[in-house]
Amino acid sequence: MANRKATRIIALADALAARRVLHLKDAAALLGVSEMTIRRDIADNPGLFGYLGGHIVPAADIDADAPYDLAREADSHATAKREACVHAARHIRPDETIFIDCGTTLEYLVDLIPENYSITAVCYSLNVADRLTRRPNARIVMLGGVYHPSSASFSGNSGLETLNHLGINVAFLSAAGVDPARGATCVHFHEVPVKQKVISLARESYLVVDKSKIGKLKPAFFAPLTAFRAVITEGGEAALSVLEAPSG
Amino acid sequence: MANRKATRIIALADALAARRVLHLKDAAALLGVSEMTIRRDIADNPGLFGYLGGHIVPAADIDADAPYDLAREADSHATAKREACVHAARHIRPDETIFIDCGTTLEYLVDLIPENYSITAVCYSLNVADRLTRRPNARIVMLGGVYHPSSASFSGNSGLETLNHLGINVAFLSAAGVDPARGATCVHFHEVPVKQKVISLARESYLVVDKSKIGKLKPAFFAPLTAFRAVITEGGEAALSVLEAPSG
DNA sequence: CATCATTTGTGAGAAATATCACAAATGGGG
DNA sequence: CCCCATTTGTGATATTTCTCACAAATGATG
Structure with a gap:
């Protein structure tokens, strides 16, 4: 019955x-x-x-229940994030290898990769990887490890080790805080080794954040602003010396 | 305007x-x-x-456009796959580490892990990882590498290297073909090193397939049937000697 | 095989959504 | 400042979906 x-x-x-x-x-x-x-x-x-x-x-x-904690923050500053990514996308060149950091900001970058560019994209988070799978011309490299729900990302020694075998042309990093003096900080310590190693290996690195992050300081420091070619926000590329807290 | x-x-x-x-x-x-x-x-x-x-x-x-090729095959034998996973799930014990192979079959296994069990799950495919993120008590380990859309999985040396650092109690493997004489075969060669290394490291390995796979032979061989404690199908656990082609 | 709890089907009225044509508003170019 | 193409709003009508109550069917049980 x-x-x-x-x-x-x-x-x-x-x-x-x-x-x-x-x-x-x-x-x-x-x-x-x-x-x-x-x-x-x-x-x-x-x-x-x-x-x-x-x-x-x-x-x-x-389901409103977020598969990852990310979804809860997904709406905030979404437009600003998307616009920042539009500026960032101009640094993507065909047949090159790019690194895409975890977080919601750079998710938008994936959709802004020109359709006809065949690129190799290196990532370490599920949300970015998911988006990348929808792009027919992208070769995807995932850095594995232990999963962290807070950022939907993975971390571990083998992921770091993988980076030794890669040649990264352009790295797009994200941050939860950008302090003019202290530099770029994030919330989760497990992301730090990945970010630092990527920055040290990539030919060029860009920090992509919406302006609300500027002036903030978060617990995990990962790089001084001088480590980046430029800080890219919804306003375009900011000269590092000109950075200031948002007007609002 | x-x-x-x-x-x-x-x-x-x-x-x-x-x-x-x-x-x-x-x-x-x-x-x-x-x-x-x-x-x-x-x-x-x-x-x-x-x-x-x-x-x-x-x-x-x-969108009907499949994010991965998997989706196209998702419906075939879904009920049989799910039932096979019900039998397989009885080998999951709390606080242990399990390995979950790629493919659609073992996706169902994730939902069958008892709610209150806290386990560590090792995987190397996006669809399995996605499902695992919905389970609050699962620690997830992802083997990274280069992405293969055909199976939504990753492969590479660093992923294999990661396995050296893990202790796997139970491994659930899947196959596209199970030949009584030749053993377990799959379609994609890149999966072979992962499967083989997992089998060699895990305490117990089970092959989980629906009966339609039995009698089939696919290009990539990865293990003789003697490598498994049992072959699990929708009919339950088959003694290896009793395997035969499906009646239909 | 009779009984009972559960599951399933039907139909009618209420509510929501879909479609369309036409009027009003908007923004750019001369 | 006027004109034109485009975008947007409105209301009436057609279609679809929703809800509910009650009848019919089903399967387990004694």
């Missing part, structure tokens, strides 16, 4: 895994039951199914 | 990035325009926005 229902739920989940979206009507037809039954199945399994105006989707796709 | 529209589109994309789902009505209120305008914005940017019965979602969430 409950057997029939359980089987149907599994079949529905399977169909959804394949299709990503399923119309209520189609689902009913597919499983040979009424729309009402499908409605109830969905309502009974909120962890499995999401439902949007007649369409069934995987719960994961619309 | 087109300026206003472009600004609004970006704002909408930003709001969506934060919320994952946005009701048409809310979007209209948020941006201070009519629902009709939002409708048109969405229709004009099919690459950016998806739309399902009154709700705006990121296009990526409902």
